[in-house]
Amino acid sequence: MGDTFSRILAACLLIMLTSLSWAEELLPEETAPPQTTEETPAEEIAAPLSIQDILNQLTERSFDMKEAAIRQLAEQDSPRVIPLLNALMERELVHNRENDTISLGHKADGEWQLLDPVSEQPIGTVNSRAARPVVINNRLRTVINNQLALFALNSDNSDARAEAAEQLIGNDDPDMLSALRLRRESEDNARVIEQIDTALNIAALSSDDLTTRLNAIDTLSRNLHPEVKNSLNDRLRNTEVDAEKVALEKALARIDARIENFQTADTIFFGLSLGSVLLLAAIGLAITFGVMGVINMAHGELIMLGAYTTYVVQQLLPNSNEWSLLIALPAAFLVSAVVGIFIERFVIRFLYGRPLETLLATFGVSLILQQAVRVIFSPLNRTVITPDWMSGALQINPVFSLTYNRLYIIFFALAVFLGLLTLLKKTRLGLQVRAVSQNRTTARALGIRSERVNALTFGLGSGIAGIAGVALAQLTNVGPNLGQSYIIDSFMVVVFGGVGNLWGTLTAAFGLGIANKLLEPMAGAVLAKILVLIFIILFIQRKPRGLFPQRGRAAEE
Amino acid sequence: MSFSKSMKKLAAGVVASSAIVYSGAVMAADTIKVGVLHSLSGTMAISESTLKDTVLMMIEEQNKKGGVMGKKLEPVVVDPASNWPLFAEKTRELITKEGVDVIFGCWTSVSRKSVLPVVEELNGLLFYPVQYEGEESSKNVFYTGAAPNQQAIPAVDYLLNDLGVKRFVLAGTDYVYPRTTNKILEAYLKAKGIPEKDIMINYTPFGHSDWQSIVSDVKSFGSQGKKTAVVSTINGDANVPFYKELGNQGISAEDIPVVAFSVGEEELSGIDTAPLVGHLAAWNYFQSVYNDANEAFIDQWHGFTGDKKRVTNDPMEATYIGFNMWVKAVEKAKSTDTDKVADAMIGIQTPNLTGGMAVMNENHHLSKPVLIGEIQDDGQFAVVWETDGLVKGDAWSDFLPGSKDLISDWTAPIKCGNYNTKTKSCGGAAAE
Numbered sequence: 001m002g003d004t005f006s007r008i009l010a011a012c013l014l015i016m017l018t019s020l021s022w023a024e025e026l027l028p029e030e031t032a033p034p035q036t037t038e039e040t041p042a043e044e045i046a047a048p049l050s051i052q053d054i055l056n057q058l059t060e061r062s063f064d065m066k067e068a069a070i071r072q073l074a075e076q077d078s079p080r081v082i083p084l085l086n087a088l089m090e091r092e093l094v095h096n097r098e099n100d101t102i103s104l105g106h107k108a109d110g111e112w113q114l115l116d117p118v119s120e121q122p123i124g125t126v127n128s129r130a131a132r133p134v135v136i137n138n139r140l141r142t143v144i145n146n147q148l149a150l151f152a153l154n155s156d157n158s159d160a161r162a163e164a165a166e167q168l169i170g171n172d173d174p175d176m177l178s179a180l181r182l183r184r185e186s187e188d189n190a191r192v193i194e195q196i197d198t199a200l201n202i203a204a205l206s207s208d209d210l211t212t213r214l215n216a217i218d219t220l221s222r223n224l225h226p227e228v229k230n231s232l233n234d235r236l237r238n239t240e241v242d243a244e245k246v247a248l249e250k251a252l253a254r255i256d257a258r259i260e261n262f263q264t265a266d267t268i269f270f271g272l273s274l275g276s277v278l279l280l281a282a283i284g285l286a287i288t289f290g291v292m293g294v295i296n297m298a299h300g301e302l303i304m305l306g307a308y309t310t311y312v313v314q315q316l317l318p319n320s321n322e323w324s325l326l327i328a329l330p331a332a333f334l335v336s337a338v339v340g341i342f343i344e345r346f347v348i349r350f351l352y353g354r355p356l357e358t359l360l361a362t363f364g365v366s367l368i369l370q371q372a373v374r375v376i377f378s379p380l381n382r383t384v385i386t387p388d389w390m391s392g393a394l395q396i397n398p399v400f401s402l403t404y405n406r407l408y409i410i411f412f413a414l415a416v417f418l419g420l421l422t423l424l425k426k427t428r429l430g431l432q433v434r435a436v437s438q439n440r441t442t443a444r445a446l447g448i449r450s451e452r453v454n455a456l457t458f459g460l461g462s463g464i465a466g467i468a469g470v471a472l473a474q475l476t477n478v479g480p481n482l483g484q485s486y487i488i489d490s491f492m493v494v495v496f497g498g499v500g501n502l503w504g505t506l507t508a509a510f511g512l513g514i515a516n517k518l519l520e521p522m523a524g525a526v527l528a529k530i531l532v533l534i535f536i537i538l539f540i541q542r543k544p545r546g547l548f549p550q551r552g553r554a555a556e557e
Numbered sequence: 558m559s560f561s562k563s564m565k566k567l568a569a570g571v572v573a574s575s576a577i578v579y580s581g582a583v584m585a586a587d588t589i590k591v592g593v594l595h596s597l598s599g600t601m602a603i604s605e606s607t608l609k610d611t612v613l614m615m616i617e618e619q620n621k622k623g624g625v626m627g628k629k630l631e632p633v634v635v636d637p638a639s640n641w642p643l644f645a646e647k648t649r650e651l652i653t654k655e656g657v658d659v660i661f662g663c664w665t666s667v668s669r670k671s672v673l674p675v676v677e678e679l680n681g682l683l684f685y686p687v688q689y690e691g692e693e694s695s696k697n698v699f700y701t702g703a704a705p706n707q708q709a710i711p712a713v714d715y716l717l718n719d720l721g722v723k724r725f726v727l728a729g730t731d732y733v734y735p736r737t738t739n740k741i742l743e744a745y746l747k748a749k750g751i752p753e754k755d756i757m758i759n760y761t762p763f764g765h766s767d768w769q770s771i772v773s774d775v776k777s778f779g780s781q782g783k784k785t786a787v788v789s790t791i792n793g794d795a796n797v798p799f800y801k802e803l804g805n806q807g808i809s810a811e812d813i814p815v816v817a818f819s820v821g822e823e824e825l826s827g828i829d830t831a832p833l834v835g836h837l838a839a840w841n842y843f844q845s846v847y848n849d850a851n852e853a854f855i856d857q858w859h860g861f862t863g864d865k866k867r868v869t870n871d872p873m874e875a876t877y878i879g880f881n882m883w884v885k886a887v888e889k890a891k892s893t894d895t896d897k898v899a900d901a902m903i904g905i906q907t908p909n910l911t912g913g914m915a916v917m918n919e920n921h922h923l924s925k926p927v928l929i930g931e932i933q934d935d936g937q938f939a940v941v942w943e944t945d946g947l948v949k950g951d952a953w954s955d956f957l958p959g960s961k962d963l964i965s966d967w968t969a970p971i972k973c974g975n976y977n978t979k980t981k982s983c984g985g986a987a988a989e
Contacts, residue, residue, distance in 0.1 A: 063941070133939075138810050230780055233780075237782065266773055370598075371598055374602060379603045380823070381603065393806065406805075475798060475801075477798070526731050
């Protein structure tokens with residue numbers, strides 16, 4: 001009831017103010033209070049400005065002036081406030097330099113279509129250079145986000161309320177806090193309550209009353225939100241009360257212990273993710289090098305072709321970013337497989353049994369492919385769009401989250417691995433591949449067309465490299481050098497795992513991935529890589545056939 | 558992507574390479590030869606091929622105006638293929654075989670260091686257009702990119718004063734530019750009262766693509782109750798996965814801003830920048846700067862490349878300034894002789910693209926404005942801060958013990974690149 005009353009009161013005040021402003025406008029200009037250019041706090045200007053007037057202050061270069069204008073705008077009681085604040089965030093509020101005013105603008109055909117900020121009526125077009133979006137910086141973005149959150153706090157959607165409350169965590173503005181307290185009283189959604197309590201408890205850390213502070217510290221010690229740790233640390237530096245110091249240290253130790261557990265989980269996830277990338281890069285090579293024994297230095301470039309195929313598919317289907325990857329997969333397989341078969345038929349075929357020549361020839365092929373890509377697509381990196389379902393992270397708690405793209409890639413790598421395994425073990429082609437790789441002469445004697453099987457096997461290995469390219473395009477740059485960065489790692493994995501053994505490749509990829517990520521925090525990225533490499537060299541010295549050596553006649557050749 | 562365009566590029570490549578073959582002594586008399594030493598293949602092609610096009614565009618423009626001293630300019634393009642020793646060989650080839658009067662080239666510091674002894678031995682002239690770590694000044698080289706005090710130091714000042722940052726992560730690729738720059742920054746931050754425990758230094762290999770652990774480290778480093786920022790000297794395209802990982806792990810620019818010294822419009826054109834909005838870069842030029850000279854330059858670039866989406870960047874502006882200064886100096890010296898041009902260069906002023914004048918100083922470094930920009934969702938930067946006036950490039954950093962007392966002055970009577978003001982002698986020890 002009291003709420004309604006105060007609103008009515010506010011409305012009355014507003015009407016009075018508006019009428020005052022009319023009176024103000026009637027006065028001759030000279031009597032208007034002199035506007036000093038120094039930072040006059042917006043509230044002190046007697047006459048409430050129209051929304052257009054407030055917006056026009058955004059033509060100022062100074063970010064302080066802009067901030068004042070934004071706060072002023074947010075105080076207006078108008079349905080246009082939220083859309084206008086959003087437009088400012090989206091860079092759709094433009095400064096028209098021809099008449100020095102602010103309006104809404106959409107860019108179309110190299111021109112700005114300008115709209116009136118209040119009525120949204122079109123007010124004409126200007127040349128693309130005659131208007132510029134209003135520049136905002138990080139501080140203003142925070143101010144706007146906080147203002148928007150304040151409005152969203154009373155939204156009907158509980159997700160929006162929770163998000164708004166989270167945005168306001170760590171804020172010490174008294175207006176914001178009282179808004180939060182007000183909401184807390186009528187809120188019934190547990191998630192929103194949790195966020196509001198976090199925000200209020202953090203604010204309570206700077207209360208004057210020691211008991212309030214100690215209670216807040218105690219409650220916060222169970223909270224993992226990064227802002228909590230920040231504020232507790234901040235408080236620890238500023239407090240002089242011993243009891244509080246002890247409580248803070250205890251709370252921080254408790255939070256740190258929990259964070260540490262999650263960090264170990266994080267490291268393992270990072271390791272699995274790196275492992276899956278290594279597996280994807282190496283698995284095609286496990287076929288061409290592992291099964292067929294061909295040292296293919298152009299393997300990385302086949303991955304690169306897969307990545308570029310993703311790019312081309314996305315360019316051809318500009319409106320279907322969400323599922324273009326599904327088309328890119330078979331397309332990349334085909335492109336890389338065809339190029340692979342081409343390489344096998346025209347280069348490698350003549351060099352079977354001469355590894356050194358194969359190495360040099362395929363290295364040449366890799367340079368040709370790289371430069372071809374540079375000529376066709378330019379040496380600049382291409383943008384591969386990440387679909388929405390692959391961006392962001394699966395938030396398990398504030399300190400532990402799994403990024404979706406990496407999560408999908410782990411599953412994808414395993415799926416490719418199992419698919420390949422089935423293909424080799426259960427199909428006719430798989431049987432022939434294994435037969436040819438174990439003993440070519442006998443296989444031929446039994447009526448297997450070894451030439452055809454060789455070409456198909458190489459095509460299969462190359463096609464899988466292409467598929468890997470689709471996945472890697474989501475993680476790294478799509479450019480002519482993409483392949484080079486993976487070739488060494490791929491050989492490392494295959495050799496370490498044991499040539500000719502797919503399970504070995506799997507174990508080696510995940511083993512090296514996790515080892516690398518465990519070492520990285522201690523030794524740094526550069527040293528971690530070196531240490532892993534040294535380990536592999538030593539290991540190969542002792543066990544030249546890798547982790548899982550092939551046994552039997554085939555291995556003796 | 559269209560086929561005809563790639564054919565055109567192929568044709569241009571053939572023409573350029575045939576130009577190298579046929580540009581013998583026949584035409585030498587009535588043209589001035591300009592060497593272009595930028596990698597067109599290999600890892601650095603991504604950045605350097607743009608600069609080759611810029612030089613060619615400037616030469617075309619100058620020839621339309623009637624050349625220099627009535628002579629047409631003739632480009633000699635070579636491809637050092639991102640191979641550092643090849644840079645030295647190609648320089649020798651350009652100067653001795655082709656007889657070029659000036660070379661525009663190099664990007665990485667290691668390529669410049671490899672070219673340096675050759676241009677000094679053969680008394681050539683090199684214009685180097687990229688921001689670098691300083692600690693060098695050669696009689697034969699003009700540095701038109703930023704020295705650390707024209708990029709790194711002002712950027713850190715902005716973080717300290719305007720954003721109130723108290724904790725710093727210095728992240729870089731593991732090679733000479735980041736290592737030297739971080740050494741300077743570390744000394745500078747300590748001088749500003751930032752304790753050692755609030756500075757985290759991290760190096761990664763070239764082309765690093767798995768940033769998960771490092772970003773997660775940065776995240777926990779940033780949760781100590783003090784405003785934290787990342788100062789990034791991460792090179793080239795390793796930035797893309799770094800920024801992607803920042804976005805994925807939910808670090809926004811409002812929490813932990815990243816200010817980068819090697820990320821420009823060109824690097825951003827390879828990524829979706831929506832999650833990066835608000836991260837910072839420090840340069841002497843941004844494409845979004847609004848003035849007539851810049852608009853004209855952008856139009857010219859779009860016309861030359863035939864692609865309205867091509868962006869411009871800071872090293873292109875440095876090439877633009879360097880080229881215009883060289884033209885002016887040749888006209889002033891009335892000769893293309895290296896010594897005469899080098900003397901004439903000092904004090905030359907030409908307009909830069911941010912609405913001011915660039916001045917070549919006696920230490921072969923420029924005076925330029927420093928701008929800080931925030932990344933926008935369209936891959937451009939919005940300028941949020943700039944220095945009041947021009948900042949004079951400092952060849953020898955004031956914050957390193959070995960180079961504190963060194964200055965560079967190529968005018969009489971000092972005429973020395975590393976003059977020690979304490980011992981009053983030339984040839985003071987360089988910083989390690």
